[in-house]
Every structure is written in structure tokens, then in C-alpha cells.
Amino acid sequence: MASLIKCPHCGVRPREEFSVRGDASVVRPSPAASDEEWHRYVHIRENPRGPYREHWQHAAGCRRWLVVHRNNVTHEVYDVMDAATVAKEVAQ
């Protein structure tokens, strides 16, 4: 994953085409959520070793945000999905 990422829209692309934002497991709380929930969303990270979901943008390609599901020890990629698809699933 650190050299090549398979974009679900564009195919295999070099890491240089992507920018990384961070943990994709945190979900933006609703406006009604507590201060504590908002703080945790912005600041607290589980930061596990092993399987991990991370937001990457295919910045020099389709410009879609992706959820890269991968292992942060072996760098193996399990799958890459469009982040909007994931967000809609989470919302349901």
C-alpha cells in the first residue's frame, strides 16, 4: 500500500497520486452530540496495530476520497472503497 494503491475508480496508482487524511473509523457526530463526543471525534484515535481503515484521496486522479482498509504493520491492503459509499452505509 505504501507504493501502490488500487483506486476503485482508476486502477493501480502510485502512492504519490494520493494524499492521506487519517483514521476513517471516526464518524463526524451530529450537531446534537455532546462536547465529549465532538472532542473524541476530532482528537482521540484508537491507533491500533494491524487492520486499519484510513481516508486517502486520489488527489492526482479522480479526486475521490477513499477508505483504504489495510494492515498498518504488514502494509497489506484488504480493500479500497469509495468513501461516499462507505459514508452512506454508515449512515444507514
Place this chain on the structure above:
Amino acid sequence: MTSFRLSSGGLVSRAKPLAFTFDGRTMRGFEGDTLAAAMLANDQMLVGRSFKYHRPRGIVTAGSSEPNALVTIGSGGRAEPNTRATVAEIYQGMVATSQNRWPSLKFDIGALNSLLSPFLGAGFYYKTFMWPSAFWEKLYEPLIRRAAGLGRASFEADPDRYEKAWAHCDLLIVGAGPAGLMAALTAGRAGLRVILADEDFRLGGSLLSEAVAIGDQPASEFASSVIAELASLPSVTLMPRTTVFGWYDDMVFGAVEGVQKHVSVPSSDRPVERLWRIVAKRAILATGAEERPLVFGGNDRPGVMMAGAVRTYLNRHAVAVGKRVAIFTNGGSGYRAARDLAAQGIEIAAIIDGRAASTNEAPAGVRVMRGGSVVATRGRHRIEALIAERSGYDETIACDALAMSGGWSPVIQLACQRGGKPVWSEDRQAFLAPDVGPQLRMAGAAAGEESIAVCMRHGRDQARAALADLGVSVPLVVIPGVEGETDGSFSPLWYVPGARDKAFVDFQNDVHVKDFGLAQREGFGHIEHTKRYTTAGMATDQGKLGNVNAIGIVAGMGGVSPADLGTTTFRPFYTPVSFGALAGAEVAERAKPVRRSPLHEWAKKNGAVFVESGLWHRSAWFSLPGEKTWRESVDREVLNVRANVGLCDVSTLGKIEVFGKDAAEFLNRIYSNAMLRLPVGKARYGLMLREDGVVFDDGTVSRLGEDHFVVTTTTAYAGEAMSHMEFAAQTFWPELDVRFVSVSDQWAQMSLAGPRARDVMSQLVEDDISNEAFPFLGVREVALKGGVRARLFRISFSGELAYELAVPAGYGEAVADALMEAGSKHGICPYGVEALNVLRIEKGHVTHSELDGRTTADDVGLGRMVSGQKPDFIGKRLSTRFGLTAADRTQLVGLKPVDRAKELKAGAHLLKEGAKPSTVNDQGHITSACHSPVLGHSIALAMLKSGRERFGEKVVVWDGLRGEEFQAEVCSPVFVDPQNRKLHL
């Protein structure tokens, strides 16, 4: 004369002699020689001095693991220190120079260190040089630094070019020896995309050094015929002179190709080196095996060489390393060397075999001392004799070279670069590659195989297995028989007891067996500690020769198996890679891409001085004849804008076109201020926050239609703002119908500012742009005379009556010319970003100097732009955290020096009067400062604790860095037209 060129044979082109120099002495070699081979042919065995003790050192290997024969090749900007003579291909006129010696290679003052060696054991420097402490930097350290290091690098500019490329294949094969060739043939004949890479300039690997026959051909001819077939296959790419130095994630291999390292005068049309990123579906490492030195007393004397290297020089280069060669071995390799040497009529002084018994046969008439060992060597700059010991009896044997072999270590580095640990094999007495999955397979000697015949079959079979993974089945390549191979097995011998001199493990770093003992005694028993404490394995060869011996020795000292000790970690680069190759063409002015404004040429012809701004070149100011300083130009531009009118290129602003029925709702959530009910035909200043409530970026939002907006961002944040909006649209609110695309490049955008702006603009625009028809913050599409459609925005950064005109980029220059012409009678001038900055400071407008990623909207006086009404927008919730709303936060203020002659500078801090400069007393700092030509003195914007309550107070501007301390008066940050009358003219 001891080492010499044979009168015939070898794989060199005797018809192509080449002259080169070593330390000023002219020597001759042939095309096909390495520098080491050619030096040996010229009887030059002494090539360098060791790192610590400056002991004389000779050529040890015939390949990339060479620890000693490091020379500087070339001169001036082409000087390359630490180049291994054993791999450097000679060319006509090559200049090679020895290193780490003074005044000369033969007489080196540094060799006195040898006398001090009892005091210079591992880690001695940690224990001394501590007093007095000031002496470390001034005396001890400079001495150590001068003594350390190897070659000398040049700071002269490199005249040559480099570049990078990508390659893709089904099967990458690293190493073109017996296994690699058969693997390539197997996959190539089946039509697969194959890349066969080898660090050598001639493909064939060990077959080039062998005297055996394969089928009915000599080994090297067999190799040539296979290579010829591979070259004829369209899907096969042969890459000689290409070192695969790293295995990275996702089957990407880094490799460096020497394109013109072997030519006298490189062509400027091609690079000297090319970096390859090779993407392979499968890979086979057929990287061979490294012969292990034997660790015995005096094993570093010039003339002591690896047995395999002796054979390479003999069979491939037709160079005999000596006339009377002794052999010290613990396996079959020594006997092979003896056989090949004898076949060329070289005298064998003796074979000293560390094993009590073996099946290996010596050539007829050669004495074999079984169960013997070498305990010392003699000779000054070259071995003259060795002292062998057997059963307690010494014997001095005269020789002029000593071929040693301690067995073989498979070359597995690449396979272990991604976390896999080498696995000790009791059976092979070697570390083998771990199972790293089916994508990467080891073949041949790299997998621990021994004979050529087995390696060839293994290469073929591993290729078949790799292709089977890819779902391809291929026919068997028929492999001819190998004649004349002998048993190459060995028994491990980590070090030879009874050494009478230092027994080196790491030649280059001068690490000998006693250093390991000391490290053990002092508690540095973990192999990583041993490495770091003794520096074994940290030289330019990265322990290729010595590490396995080091592990064997340390394991022995601890009474454990090498399996228990493990290895140190293999990391890129397999062999060192030049900065140039890794940088490629990204050098000098082309280090980063350059973006050009569509008004670049217009600015240039108007005398612009450009400044780097991110990747852009922007016009900083426009110099007129007679103006001596940039300040003169900027002051003139500012005054002209305030008095008449000026034209500024603002094309670099980010411009994003936003569409969709939810576009307004989306922008309302992205910006902290209200956007939902922005009328069509109107622009609004907008503020974006980060989710933590701190200001992210600012810009304008213009509504072009009910569902159609165009927003601008700052130049610096254009990319980030776009990504931020995309992230929000795609992951927070994918249900909204909002679509946007960057139109930054479509529009040339210019700001026309000043009281005469309308007079100028109206000459170009067909539409009515009177103040009534087109008031402040109006936006509309207009038709320019001449038929071009444009967008006109009545917005102002300068505080003057101003327009921003956006025209299709190709018309930018023509329109700017037309504005200049229309403005000529109104006194128009072009102005740059420096004047723009002065204009905005005078007006108290913030930029990223104030919005520095720590400030809130309220800090910079824009608290009203954070809507309390909207249910949700990015940054809303965390913007109310206690610390972000604390009363003593710094706030934006203006500053005027009390003594008007003083110059305020950004970065100065603020103190209360009478307060000592200290962190506790720090009241804030100046964010932006300039000379205001309107006010006639220096002004500044500053962040000051509770600043808005302190207008009129005098504070001390403290700038210890530049030796300034003076009073300034706190004032409103708006220095010019605080009632904004001019905006509405």
C-alpha cells in the same frame, strides 16, 4: 611482478585496450575489465587503507561486497568517492585515486594508529575525551572527524543528468547467473513480460567465472547463447548494469541502472544513471551467494582474497592474482580455485584445509594440509608468506597470494527488507530467506543451492511455480548437463583459533575478533548492540562479507546457535545509491514544478520582478527606470492605487465552481458565516474553519445562479481547500447534490483598484457598471468590447473602489493590455503582491500571516463571521472550547511606532512598558509590517493579549534578534478609511 595478465583467454576484448590512471600512474586494461581486474593485471594489489588503523589493504572480492578496494573515480564535479573498484567498469582516461591515506598509499602517517590499537578498542571514544568539555568540539572531535571518513566528496556541481522511469512486468528476475537465466528463459519463451536485471555489466553471473562446460559449450559461451535468445524475445527486457537495491510494498522494486557510468564523456542526451521503479507481478531472486572470508590472524593483508574472486579474475579477466598462490579453505571452493589456477600453470603453494577430512581432490602434485589453519601472514604491502599451524606445529609457507573460502552465504537481503527475518539453516550452515509469500521466490545459490546444474534447474522450477501462481503453465526448458563440477560443500569455521595478529571480521571498519570479546564483556551481547558498539557491519558493504561470521563468532562466545542470536536487520539499499539517481531530474530550478499565471508574459513585459509563491511565480513589484530599491517601486504602486488606479494579477487565487441544488446548503456548512441566502449576483467574504474551530482559509463566495456559485480560496490553500470541500461533500454529506470543479486555470483574474477603477473598467465593458447598477459586492457576467465574455466582481482587498475581472485565460494578456491602455490617461500602473500586501495591511485585512493555524475568527476581529444561528458548520462545536474563548487570548491590533522613524518588523514581540523580556511577560507579536506610504511611517498588524481593549496604550516592541527595542502605540488595525467610504464610491 606478482599478479599479472595471462597471455590468452578471459572474456575481455584484447583488441580494445584502455588506458587509465591510479594515483597518477598510467595503467592499461581491456574493455571488459573492472578497475580491480585491470589494477591486478598491472600488479597493483595495494588499493587502500583501513578506516581506523590505516592498515594497508588489497582487493578482496570481485563484486559488490568489496570492503577494501574503495577508490575515488573521476575528478571535479564528477568525482565519486568510495567507488568499489571491483565493480567499476574501466573506460579510456579513467582517473582513479586511493583514499584515507596521507601523504601516500604506501606511506601513510595514519598507520601509527596501529601502534595505539590496544587503546582504540570498540567504543573507546565513549569512555574518554570528556574533559575539559569545551575541548570536545574544538580539539578531540575535529581530530576524530578528520581521521574518520573514507573518500572526499566534491562540492562542485555535477555536470551530468539523471532521470527516473517506471517499468512493469509479469516476472522480475534479479540476477542473471545460472538460475536467473533459466528462469528468464522459462518465462520468456512463454511470452510473458520478463525483466532480467543484473548489477554486472555483463550478464551471466557466476557462469562467467567458471571453467566448467555446459552441454558442449564452455559455461560463458552457454550463457552468451541463452542471453542471445532472451534478447530476441520481444517480451523480455534485459537490464545489465542494473542493481535492484530495494524491495518495497506492493511488489515495487527500486533499481538503479548505470547508463553512462562506463563511458569517458557522457552524452548530454542521456542520463548517467537512471532510477527504475519496477512493478512486478512476481519476482525471483537469483542473486547468488556470497563467499565468506575466514577469520584468521593477518587475514587482511593485501593478497588475501576470496577464492571465488581469484577464480573470477583468472577465468573471466585472465588475470592471475599471484605466481604462487596458497589456499585456505573449509570447503570445496578452495579446491576449485586450486584446480583452475593449476590449469593455467599457476603454482599452488599449498591447500590448507580446516577440515580434518574431505572428499575434495587437489590438483596433481599440490600439497594439502588437512586439519590445518593459518594463524598469521607476513609481508608489508602484500602477503609474502603465511604461517600455518597443524597439531601445534608451525610452518611458514611462502606465497604471494592467499585464496580463502569459509563457505557460502546466500544473498537474501532483498527478501528481508520488508520485515521478514532470515532463517538459520543447520543443514546449509547459512541464513536463508524467510518465506515471504508466493510473490517473491528465491532461486539457485540464493536459495542455498550449490551446484550449477542444480541452480539452473531450480531457476527454471521457481519460474514455473511463479507462473503457475499467475495461472500460466509453461513447457519445461531442457537444461543441458554440466561437466566438471566438484563437491562445493563446506563445514563452518567462524574463526580460526590461535591468531597471532588481528583477525578481522569487518575489514572496512577494522573490527576484529577481540572487539567482539570486549563487547560481550561490557554487556553488548545482543547482536544489535554488538553491531552498534563495535560498528561491525556498518561500513559501506553493510556487512555483506562479515556479518555471518560476526554472528557465528558472537553466538559461539555465548554458547548458542546462530539461530538463537538472529541477524541484524536488512534494510535498503542493497548497495549504496547516489543522491543523483534518486533525485533524478528534480534538481536546480526544476526541483519542483513551476506554475505560470496566464498574465506571466504581461507582467514580464511590464517590468515585473517575480517571487516564488508556492509553486507559482508571482509579480512582486514592477520596477521603473530610476527606482533604486524595491521600496521605491512598492511605495509608488501603493500611492498610485490610492490616488488613481492600479492593475494586479490575482489569477493564482483558487477558483472553484460549485453546482447542484444543495450547493447553497453545502456552502453554508463549509463556511462559518451564513451563505444560504446569499442573493444571486452577489459576492460575500467567507471564512472556513477547521473542525477544531481554528480559522482554515478565507475567500469570496459569489452566487452566479440559484444552484451555481464560484468560490475563491487563497493561493496557498487552493489545493487544500478543494480537498477539504471534497472530503466534506463525499464523506460528511454524500446525500447533498453538490458538484464542484476547479476552474483556477480557466480564468485570468485581475484586480483593478483605485478611485479611477470604474473609469477604466467601463471603457472595456459593454454593460452598465455604475455604482447604482453594480454596487459593492456585485457579481455579474459581462461582455467585453471585442466580444469576450467575462466575469466581473466588485470586491476589494485594498480598500479602494475595486473590481476583479476574470476573463478566459488565453485573453488575459490582451485584456490586461487593454486595461493598461484604457487606464493610461487615468494614471494606471501595474502593481505586485508587495504593494497588495501594503494595501491590505493599511486596511487591516488579514492573510495567513495572521491566520496562522492557531488563531480563531474572534482573535482576528472576525468573530461576527462565526454564525451562532446555523445548526451546523465545520468548526462550530470546538470553536467554543474554553481555551479558544479565553479572555487573555491575543487579538488583532494595529501598531504605530512612537518614534515614527522606527521600522516595525514582523516577528518582533510585544512587552508592557518596563517589563523584562521573558516568556511570562510576552504580550504578543507582530504578524505583518510594512512602510505605509500613505501615512508616511511604518505600521504593523499584531496579535496582542486582550488587544482590542488596549487601543491607545503604549507597548514595547522587543526584537532582540535584530537588536531593536522601542515604543509603539496600539491602535485599530484599520489604518486607512475606517468607515469604508471608498469601497462604495
Place this chain on the structure above:
Amino acid sequence: MSLSLQNRHALEGHISGFSSFSNANHLSIVRGVAVISILVQPQRAEDARRALATIAESSARSCGPFEWLIVSETRSADSLLQEAISLDAASVDQSDGRVVMRIAGPDVRRILGKCVAVDLHPDSFAEGYSANLLIARIGANLARLAGDCFEIVVDRSNAVWLFEELVARGREFDLSAGFVG
């Protein structure tokens, strides 16, 4: 004030040192190309993809799952924007914001292999395929027009940079360059 406004190509004044003949490997800078961006809602992407392929005298270049560039040498941007309306797509003229280059010749893959990371083997980058990607460190759209002919659509501000990079990478193969159209 009467005006006659000239459109200036981004590479005007930047192409020099080449003879008027093209070599086997040649880089053409195409003038007067209409380029528009098309953006559709995700649920309409499939319909749009099919419809875009039918727009006369133009080619659709894929930029992302819901975004295309429509490129035409013969039609005007306005007429292409009209087509977009019938597709219920958002569209915007980018003709001045993009520069179109074509690179062709027997060594074109070797030249482009120095600039792009994707595999240009016809099995993976077939004729008619197009995509946004990094080329010589900047983003652009690359399309394969034929076996040894590729078209690049690049942002205007990056056009000089990309042109210079391609020329430098092509020196080894005698790449020539010039305007067409």
C-alpha cells in the same frame, strides 16, 4: 474604445529549437481545442457515460467516476455546453484552462514511462482509455488515441512545465515538437 482581443496559447513563445519537420517521435501542441468539464450526479453516471460517447465530433475523457472532460477540435465550447444541458449535467468551459498535447512515435511508451507510473502496455491501458494521473509530477489527463499515440490534457498553468519535461525526457529518442491546428 474598440478592442480586438487576441487569445494567446500558453505555449506561445516556448517552442523553439525544432525544425519544421517532425521526427519519428513527435510532440504536437494542438491549438483551438474546445474542452469542457462535465459533472453528473452519482446516480446518473452510467447514463451519462453512454450519452457522452454519442456526442458528435468529440471525445469524452474520464476524470473520475462522475466527471469528464469533453474535447473537440471542431466544435465550439458553447455547443458542447448545450449538449451537457440535455444530459442534466453541470458543465463548465475549460478551453482556456487546458492545453492539449499529443505525443506519438515508436518510442512513445519509453518516453512516457519516464513520466507516468501506470503501465501503458495495451493490455492495461488500451486504445480509447483515458484517466487523470500524475505525469512528470503534475496532474493531467492521459488518453491513448492509438497504439503509439497518446493525448495529454493539462492545466494551462502547468503546460510549460510539462512541455519542457516531455522534451527533456524525449531527447534520447530525438523527440521533435511543434504546434498543429
Place this chain on the structure above:
Amino acid sequence: MRYSAFSIVKQALSGNRNWAPAWREPQPKAHYDVIIVGGGAHGLATAYYLAKEFSTANIAVLEKSYIGSGNAGRNTTIIRSNYMLPGNSAFYELSLKLWEGLERELNYNAMVSQRGMVYLIHSDSQRDAMARAGNAMLMNGSDAELLDREQVRRLLPYLNYDHARFPILGAFVQRRAGTVRHDAVVWGYARAADSRGVDIIQDCEVTAIRRQDGLVTGVETSKGFIGCNKLALATAGNTSTVGRMAGLDLPIESHVLQAFVSEGLKPLIDHVIIYGTGGHFYISQSDKGGLVFGADLDGYSSYAQRGNLAAVESTMADGVALIPGLSRVRALRAWGGIMDMTMDGSPIIDRTPVDNLYLNGGWCYGGFKATPASGFCFAHLIARNEPHPVARLLRLDRFERGFPLDEGGKGPQPNLQ
């Protein structure tokens, strides 16, 4: 055994056979007053200062591998204190002062070399930011200077002045900054701590933290259970993993940062040089002759201790852009360290919601230079149960309360810090 020139001579005369081990290899006791998890430079320094300055007896340092196996041995060895914000500046300045006396303090030559740091300036806004930081440092009693372009050219004539993509406008200089031999810091603190009775236990991995009634009672390890009165975590690279054993929620994301060393060369570069606008690159030369250099995070969450080629290439390119003469110098080795990046780029030395559990972590890539102050302040916190004055803002709750220490102004995005 005291180290000195005399001891070297004396030992040499007896064949170097009588050197004592630098530290013992004790078996863990059943219980300690303080257990420090993590035998890196910070953990060992903490143990040393606890024993020496705060008279704490009965301390153990538990290391899962060999001491110094983490980031202590994977950095670019630079020490400096050019921090701008209150909360960081005093802390890093204390660290620099402690470095200055380290050798005599430890009787171990860690080769603290105050070679000076030259941070290049390539834009007006960068100069303004540097001036702000420099004045903050001077106010705090540290040293800082601004050089103009010609002064930089005289000091470092080999930089790219005439063909630079981003011209050099000047430089920010801290003369007291420099380099330290990183492994020697680990060994020096270990030896000094050991001599004060600290048990350094290697190959002892903590697998669980045992708690009872809201307090830590000890740790489960690969060598069995070990009890303690106070538990202190200094496990950079694994802060989240170990913290989770005690239920800590941390504002940390772990990233990989690569560093590099070149082949050994005769003295070439005499300073620490940093290039930070337009590109990113920092370099110094070790006493052994290798150029030690690095640049940015690879940019993604990783515990792999190895990086990707793209980051290698951009590092080298920025290096050649700055120093064209590096073109033909060869890089020898690349390695990766795990950076525990916080949400503001600054570290944490604080108590935790568990009363007798203390946290030292989130060092981002500033951990090495912080070693002495980190150890000193952490020891203070553990012994006195209150923060050392210079570390009082390095709090865990600063994010929730809105007091981030964001030197870079990048916001809560760890890979940009």
C-alpha cells in the same frame, strides 16, 4: 568503573580483559516502587533522574527487546531548542542545557557536539515566522540569530545559491544546537542508572497492566508478573498500544518517518542544516563520516518501521536541490522509526485518569532532542505527583480544553504536524 583516559590505558595494558559490564542483567524482583515501561532513551533517563535527583530507590526499567531498540536508535541525532510556544520553548531549552552537561553527568562521552543549526529561509513569511520563534527563544534565555543571504553564503558556501528553485533568503541559526551520538545516550543513561541501582530488564515485554480499585498494581510481562507502586509509560512508537492496556484514550496516531545515512566521507558538512520551505530536508555529518539525513513522514499510519520509495526519492531530491554537491554521494542505508504523532505536534508528560499511572509520549519526531528534559520532568512528575514547571503545559487534557501547542499551525491532523 569510572571511564577516563587513564582507565583506557590501564585496561589496555591488561589486554582489555577486565572491563566491567556497562550494566547488570538482573532478574526482575517481585515488586518495585516505580516501574518504567520502555528502555529507550526517555525511559532510561527517567530512571536515572528518579534515582539521582528524586532519591527514588527500587526502580525497574522494562524493555521488550534490547535497550535503545526503538526510536532512540532510529533518529537523525539532532538536538536543538527552536520552539516558539510557551510550553515547548522552556522545556526544550532545559533539554539543551542538560545536553550541555551530559558527559560529566553520566561519565560517558555521548559526543554532544554543538555544531550549530542553520535553518534556511526561503520566503518573507518564513522569515517572519522564524523571527517570531527566535525572539521567543531569546526571551526564554536561549540563543538565536538571523543571517542574511550573504552571511549564509559565507558560512555555507556549498549550498545552491545560483540555480535554486526556491532561492535562499537567509537563515535562522542556533549555535548551541548540534548532534549527539544516539546509541551512546541510551548506553550512558543505562550505565548511570544501573550504577544507582536501577534494574534494567531487557527482553521483558509488558503484555498487560493489572489494576485493582482504580489503581495499577503491576504488570504482566513475558518474565511474569511484576508489582509496582507507580507505573510510568515511556514507550514511544507503542504509546497507544501500551496505553490501551490501562484504558487510556490518547490523541495519538502512529506514523513512519525514514532516516538515512550516506557512505562515510571526509568532513564535508559541519553544521546541522535544515531546509523547510519548498522542500524538506535536514542533514548533518556524524563523527564517523556518514551524512545523516531525513525529511518528512511517509504520511500514513504505520507500525512497520520501514518506509516507501517515494519518500526516499523526495528526500534525496530536496537534498540535491539544496546541496548540489551531494549528487554523486551515495546513500548507504534507510530505516524507519515509528512516530507517535499527537493532534498538535507537541508531546505529553502528564498524569492519567489512573492515579498511579504516568504517561510520557506523543513525541512526534521531536523525541530524541527532548531526552534529558523528558527524563528529568517525567521523574519529577512521578516522584512529586505534580508537573515540573517547564512541562506544565504538556498536558493530556489540553486538546479537550482548547489549549493546543500547535507549533506548525496545522491543526488536529497528525500527518501534517
